[in-house]
């Protein structure tokens with residue numbers, strides 16, 4: 205028996221299985237956070253800090269660069285897929301195998317086996333990623349202890365099928381309101397129809413040509429789309445109000461202010477009486493031109509892919525730390541009953557990261 209609940213001398217696939225067999229559905233991460241903290245405190249080359257159920261461990265070697273390896277320790281609810289099961293084809297099945305206990309296992313292995321990395325390392329293990337954004341442990345650490353997350357470059361070991369996914373797009377949701385004047389539909393000339401007034405908005409959306417900017421060699425694809433429309437008072441009333449809900453997914457070369465400005469410009473002459481920002485989260489630059497990132501790309505090989513959806517790399521970006529996703533799981537199987545990971549991908553990611561951090 206290991207002296208702590210987690211045995212960091214296990215290889216990464218076996219450690220992944222041990223982590224899957226240590227359930228940590230969002231909101232119940234404390235025992236696993238305790239075990240991770242305890243195991244890391246056994247390692248003399250790391251300084252360990254804790255905030256809630258978030259554990260941060262750092263080397264202090266005075267290297268010229270610092271990189272952050274981060275991962276969430278929670279999973280979606282178990283769906284009859286715990287304990288884990290390893291089959292003859294080298295596939296490990298179970299809740300969190302892909303998203304993202306295999307990534308956490310790689311982090312822990314690097315923490316345990318690379319005591320003198322060529323770059324200072326910060327390991328972040330955080331809770332509540334799979335639930336509402338305000339609960340996200342990485343966000344809580346960023347707010348309470350931003351100094352713990354300082355670095356030149358960050359890798360989130362989220363499932364990316366062992367490919368590098370750089371940056372992420374921003375997402376802005378706005379309500380475009382049009383105004384009219386109510387009247388009985390039998391005497392419609394007495395009023396003005398707010399739904400008809402929304403016509404130019406829809407025409408503008410239909411003819412809009414989204415950008416495909418290339419940033420650090422990655423091609424992003426933007427989108428500007430109506431995702432909802434609301435209007436109508438009664439079937440015999442000319443409506444005096446209509447709202448078109450528009451979602452703008454934008455590449456990370458645009459700031460949040462620029463994205464809002466762009467949307468206002470696009471609809472400037474479309475008869476909109478009011479534009480209300482409903483929800484807005486900025487994107488994240490891939491930062492692949494940074495020396496630490498370039499060395500990382502060289503060590504892991506392959507071609508980086510852009511990330512279209514919003515991810516926690518954006519939280520690092522907000523702190524001025526460029527970040528990418530790179531992990532052994534396959535996102536297509538995340539959150540599924542048949543969630544699984546290929547054992548050789550886990551080993552591959554571990555080897556590539558070790559090479560980057562020791563060569």
Ligand SMILES: [Zn+2]
Nearest residue numbers: 303304362363
């Ligand atoms: Zn995840």
